[in-house]
Amino acid sequence: MSTELDAVDRALLDALQEDARLSYNELARRVHVSPPTVAQRVRRLENAGVITGYRATVDPTAVGRPVVALVRMKCYGPRCITVHPELLDDCPEVVEVQRLTGDICSVVKVVTTTISELERLLVRLGGYGETSSAMVLSTPIPWRPVPTG
Incomplete structure (x- = not known):
């Protein structure tokens, strides 16, 4: 709009x-x-949908979820998480999904308590398509405001 x-x-x-x-x-x-x-x-x-919401930004480590990872997904068809995001409704570890162009369909940001929990989550995501993951070591540029001018 x-x-x-x-x-x-x-x-x-x-x-x-x-x-x-x-x-x-x-x-x-x-x-x-x-x-x-x-x-x-x-x-x-x-x-008008210009302001889409208000929220607090929370440090995952401070709330006991120090393992942050980005998971690249290739999932097409009826089990694609970008077409059917409700497939992940019961997965609170998934905090963001970005739909992309190119050879992968999405990047999924996840926060977990342990590496083994991340591993279990990757197995689950693998049921929806091919995954490739990378752990976040740090965030040198955190969220920035969208330029309005």
Whole structure:
């Protein structure tokens, strides 16, 4: 869905990406409009699908899931996890799936408590297609805001 964004919308998006917990009053102060205007614009951006959600970013190690891996998948047809993501609904270790072009169909980001749990998960994912995995050693560039300008 395409939405025309003006400078105020872009400033709101930049501020919310920096800290989604900002109050409408603080957002209004930062972008130099009234709190009711902020509320109306944020609702419009949400309804248009520009803002797709709000969430906390959690360190997997801090919650007991220090093993992070990226799994490349080749799975086509009725058991493809990109066509039928519900196949992984009961798999909380899978925290993200990206559908791709090229010779693999997806990259699956997983977080597990141990290497043996990762191994069990790879066996399960192997039931949906060919897998190739890589453990994440570090993340030198963490999540970044989407440029709005």
